[in-house]
Structures are given as C-alpha cells and as structure tokens.
Amino acid sequence: MPFGTKADETTPSTPSPAAGAGAAAGAATGAGKEQRVTKQRLAVSAALDELNDFVSTQELYRILQNQGVSVSLATAYRILQSLADEGLVDVLRNSDGEAVYRRCAVTGHHHHLLCRNCGKAVEVEAPAVETWAARTAADHGYTDVAHTVEIFGLCPDCTALKAAGNL
Missing domain, CATH: 1.10.10.10 (Winged helix-like DNA-binding domain superfamily/Winged helix DNA-binding domain)
Incomplete structure (x- = not known):
C-alpha cells in the first residue's frame, strides 16, 4: 500500500x-x-x-x-x-x-521511513532533523513548534524486486 x-x-x-x-x-x-x-x-x-x-x-x-x-x-x-x-x-x-x-513500538516523538510500493514502515529517530527544525523555527521567530517528517522510498525488498525487473 x-x-x-x-x-x-x-x-x-x-x-x-x-x-x-x-x-x-x-x-x-x-x-x-x-x-x-x-x-x-x-x-x-x-x-x-x-x-x-x-x-x-x-x-x-x-x-x-x-x-x-x-x-x-x-x-x-x-x-x-x-x-x-x-x-x-x-x-x-x-x-x-x-x-x-x-500501533508503534517506539514511544515518544519519532519519524518513519515508508516504502512507496509495499507500505513497509520503519520507525527512526533523527536528531539532525530535530536540530534543523528547532533552528529553522527560531530563525523565523516561531516558538512552541511541532513537526512531522516522513521519508518515502523503496524498502530493501522492493529495491531488489525493482533491480530484478519485477517491480
């Protein structure tokens, strides 16, 4: 999905x-x-x-x-x-x-890597994203901010299917 x-x-x-x-x-x-x-x-x-x-x-x-x-x-x-x-x-x-x-296995704020083909999701922490979001908000005078970041691509299994010409 x-x-x-x-x-x-x-x-x-x-x-x-x-x-x-x-x-x-x-x-x-x-x-x-x-x-x-x-x-x-x-x-x-x-x-x-x-x-x-x-x-x-x-x-x-x-x-x-x-x-x-x-x-x-x-x-x-x-x-x-x-x-x-x-x-x-x-x-x-x-x-x-x-x-x-x-239901997520990870508690607290986190992000996802999502496969565009099969829908597989992996929960990830991304400290660099957190730092970037806070700095960007502060640079523009924003406070009390929240954000969401999801990264979309092909998972390893779907990448292999694509390489084999089956996707």
Missing part, C-alpha cells in the same frame, strides 16, 4: 506488541484518560497489536468482522480516531488520502 503524507503528529505511548496482553488493555483504556472501555475498543486495540503494517479503518473493520467481533464501521472510525488523539497509534495518509493506522 503506497503512502503519502502524515495526517497529524502523534506521540505514541504504547508498549510494543511483544509487551503482551497488558499492553492491549492499557492502550485500550487510554493510558489513564477518561475513555470508556468497551468490548469494541478492546477488540480494536487487540487487533492493532497483532498487525505490523498500517491499516485503513475499512481493512481493520474487515479483520474484526472475520474474527466475529460485532462493531460498526462508524464505531471503528471513532475508536481509531480516539486512539490517535490519545497518541496510542500513529496515523498517516496513503497516496489516496485515506487515513491508515498502526
């Missing part, structure tokens, strides 16, 4: 899926925020923990339906937006402008 632009800045605060069932429960509750914990919210959170790639609301809805989870598409949208607002998932926009979501 090709990707375009990041929807908005998020600051994930959820442990990696390897952290176990406690991670899903903690993430579903809004990490201490006043969110109602419903069966649907727990199911969405658990499904995100099982996925490695970004997924659209429609794709997640189909996954939940296949698991026998009773959730409407509108509810799935609301839950994903709530998780994004709480910083529990990252949100990007694919090349069609559709929002796609993923």
Whole structure:
C-alpha cells in the first residue's frame, strides 16, 4: 500500500506488541484518560497489536468482522480516531488520502521511513532533523513548534524486486 503524507503528529505511548496482553488493555483504556472501555475498543486495540503494517479503518473493520467481533464501521472510525488523539497509534495518509493506522513500538516523538510500493514502515529517530527544525523555527521567530517528517522510498525488498525487473 503506497503512502503519502502524515495526517497529524502523534506521540505514541504504547508498549510494543511483544509487551503482551497488558499492553492491549492499557492502550485500550487510554493510558489513564477518561475513555470508556468497551468490548469494541478492546477488540480494536487487540487487533492493532497483532498487525505490523498500517491499516485503513475499512481493512481493520474487515479483520474484526472475520474474527466475529460485532462493531460498526462508524464505531471503528471513532475508536481509531480516539486512539490517535490519545497518541496510542500513529496515523498517516496513503497516496489516496485515506487515513491508515498502526500501533508503534517506539514511544515518544519519532519519524518513519515508508516504502512507496509495499507500505513497509520503519520507525527512526533523527536528531539532525530535530536540530534543523528547532533552528529553522527560531530563525523565523516561531516558538512552541511541532513537526512531522516522513521519508518515502523503496524498502530493501522492493529495491531488489525493482533491480530484478519485477517491480
């Protein structure tokens, strides 16, 4: 799935899926925020923990339906937006402008390398980008700034496919 632009800045605060069932429960509750914990919210959170790639609301809805989870598409949208607002998932926009979501293993501010062909994402820290953004903002008199940077290209697997003429 090709990707375009990041929807908005998020600051994930959820442990990696390897952290176990406690991670899903903690993430579903809004990490201490006043969110109602419903069966649907727990199911969405658990499904995100099982996925490695970004997924659209429609794709997640189909996954939940296949698991026998009773959730409407509108509810799935609301839950994903709530998780994004709480910083529990990252949100990007694919090349069609559709929002796609993923639980990130990295906490705190970070950036992504994204494959334009297959959608593979790698979380990266970029201290040089942080320094550049702060300096650029200060040079123009801006304060209290935030930024998003996503780097798009071909992942190693897709680069190999392209070199072999299969892409």
